Amino acid sequence: MSNILSEISAAVIAGNLGDIADLTEDALDEGLSAEEILNQGLMPGMDHVGVEFRAGRMFVPEVLRSARAMQKSMDILKPLLVESGTRMVGKVVIGTVKGDLHDIGKNLVAMMCEGAGFEVRDLGKDVAPEAFVDAVKEFEPDIVGMSALLTTTMRSMQLTINALEEAGVRERVKVMIGGAPVTQDFANQIGADGYASNAAAAVEMAKQFVGAA
Ligand code: B1M
16 A cells, blocks of 8 residues: 555544645645445545454544544545536435434445436435435435444334325335445345445445436
């Protein structure tokens, strides 16, 4: 890995809010692409944070700081990741489901969908089933995307699909789900239309759903 990418990983791990923006700019100046910085700098850093968190060597305030550092870099990369997004290929409503505050992966999926030309309405995190229903009625998306990072909040995905059915709008949209604990089996079980394991796969699936693949 290039030195600057290692430094970016280290800045995410340390939650170094002072240096991460400069490091990101330096990496771009060195000719690295936004995708390389994301996949080989930020993501390995956050993976390491996850390992340390699970092992009890990092705690919530530190993890939060790492998340902020990653977001700060992503704010710089976003225009580059979405720069091709001038065409409107379809509409996506996306959110992290109720009870869940993890939004980095969801933000990435939203960003990459924008980059692929989708109009995206991001409902944020901790989104109640009723809020998804309201957004479907108001925004009339082609796709509803749900993200969950906790095994305990995966159930909110099922509850959201139930709410879409009860409101009579389930058939109007394709439902795509993702997040670290989510699987294809789980998607089948709750009646989602698709599961994507990462942001790039999510974009491919979204394009297939609207016939733009
Ligand atoms: Co949390 N956390 N966390 N956390 N946290 C995890 C998820 C955990 C695995 C850590 C661990 O134990 N190793 C664990 C969950 C265990 C489980 O349920 N299986 C955990 C826990 C336990 C908790 C708390 C309960 C801790 C506590 O308070 N005791 C708490 C819960 C709060 C809540 O949500 N109610 C909590 C809190 C937090 C912070 C707030 C401190 C912070 C989140 C900050 C934020 O998001 N703004 C945080 C973080 C940062 C993590 C880890 C370290 C990193 C998550 C992340 O951002 N990854 C995480 C460990 C880990 O995953 N390594 C962990 C980077 C991101 C780009 O990846 O989100 O997987 P990811 O997204 C990927 C794919 O999954 C996919 O594409 C993305 C890009 O490729 N994808 C989709 C995601 N959504 C998709 C949607 C799609 C398609 C694909 O379609 C719509």
